[in-house]
Amino acid sequence: MKKILNELTWRGLIQNCTPGIFSIENNKITLYTGLDPTSDSLHIGNLIPISILIHFKNAGHNPLIIIGGATALIGDPSDKNTERQLLDNNIIEYNINSIKSQLYNFLDIYPNGRIKLLNNYDWIKNISFLNFVRNIGKYITINYMIAKDYVKKRLNNCNGMSFTEFTYQLIQGYDFFYLYKTKNCLLQIGGSDQWGNIITGIELIKKKLSGIAYGLTVPLITKNDGSKLGKTQKGTNIWLNPKRTSPYKFYQFWLNISDNEAEKFIKYYTFLSKFEIEQLIIKHRQSPNKRLLQKKIASEITKWIHGNKAYEKAVNTSEILFSKNIDELKKINKDLSIFNGVPHLEINKEFLEKGITIVDVLVTLSNFLSSKNAVYRLIHSKAILVNKTIIYENLCLTTHDLIDERFILIQISKKKFFVIKVI
C-alpha cells in the first residue's frame, strides 16, 4: 500500500486532520466525501476533495462519493450567516442527476471504475423522527452542538437559526456513522468549512460504537487577493458544466492564473509526480514569460474535465483570438464553431447591409455591456478593436467589415471578445 499522506501534505492539500490519521494509510481503507446537489453543476472548488479521493484510489484505497440528496433537503448552514431558502424536491432531484452524469464523464465511477457513488437519501429516507431522536440525538449534547463556530455566530445574530438547520450537523454526522457501520468507512474528506460536521460524525461513531474514525479537510483555495477560488473577477463560478462555463472560458481561466497561484495549483489540481512538478517549477522560474506552468495546468485539467477534443479546440480558439493580426482570422475557413463559447450575436445579412453601430451591437442588441456610456468610455480609452484594429468612434459596421463573408470580431480590452455572425 503506497503511503499517501506525505504526498498530500507535500501538495498542500491538508488543512486539518484528526490525530492518529497516519496509522490508517498502511491498510486498504474506505473513505468518502460528500457533494451537495445545491446546483446542477459542480465547480472547480469541488475538484479538490475529489482529487484527494483519486489520490487515495491510486494508492489502492476504496473511495466513495456521497451525493447529499437528503442533506440538501435541509441545507448545510456551515459557512453561512443567514438561513437558507429550502430547495424544492424536484430541483434537488434534477441536480442529483446532472451531477451524477457529470461525474461519470470525468471519474472512474463504479461499476466500470473504482469510485462508488451513493446518495444519502437512500438510507435517511426511512428513518422515523422518533427513531432518529432516540437513537442518534441522544448521543450528542446540545452543548456540543452549539459550541460549533457557525452555530455560535448564528445564535448571536438577530436572525437566529432554525431548528432545521441546527439539526444538519446530526444528519451529516449520521451519514458518517452509517457508512462506518455498514461499509467500514474510516475517513471523511471535506472542505475546511466541513470540519464541524465531520467531527460530529466521528463523535457519534465514538459514542455509539466505540469506534475510531478520522477526518481530513482541504484548505480553502484562495486567489492572491484573498477571494475564493472558482469565482471569476465578477464573482461567477467556474463550472464544470460546459453549458455554464464553456471549455474555452475554462481553459482561459487556468491560463490566466498568476505565477504564485500556478505553483500552488499544479500541486492541487494535477496528478503529475513530485519530480515532474518540481522540474516544471524550476523551468518556469527560469523563463516565466513562457508560462509553462499555466499552460500545463490548463491542459491537464481541461483535458480531464472536457476531453482532448474540447481542449484542442479551446487552444485553437485562443490562438486565433489572441493573435496580433487579421490574417489569423482568415484561416478559420468559415468554421465558426471555433467561436463556440465566445459571446456572440447572430444577425441577418440584410440587416448588416443597412449598417449597425458598435454601441447597438454591444448594448442594444446583445446586452454584452451594461450601458451605452460604458461603450463610449471604452472607445475613448482605445479599448475596442474591430477585426484587430483600434476604433476611435462609434463605428457603423456593414457587410464590408465581414471576414470570409461570415463574421466580425470585436475585441473589448485585451481579453474579452465578441463575435458578430451573419446567418
Next chain:
RNA sequence: GGGGAGAUACUCAAGUGGUUAACGAGAGCAGACUGUAAAUCUGUUGGUUUAUACCUUCGCAGGUUCGAAUCCUGCUCUCCCCA
C-alpha cells in the same frame, strides 16, 4: 417600557442651505509597461445624448425655500445603553 445614535453610490466613509453626480479609501473597469502574469503608474466608475445639454440619485413620504443630501413634520428600518 425609558433614553441615545444612525440610515449617503458595489463596500466603507466625508459632507450639515448654493460650481455637489456628491471629498477620500477599498473594489471594479480601461490604458501604459509586460508574459493573455504579478507589482507599479495613469485615467475612469448613475443614465441618455458624443459631447459639456438634459434626466435621475444621499432610507421612505410630504413640507419650507429662488435653491435641499443638508432645515421642518410624519413614517420605516438598524445599532447602543437602562429597565
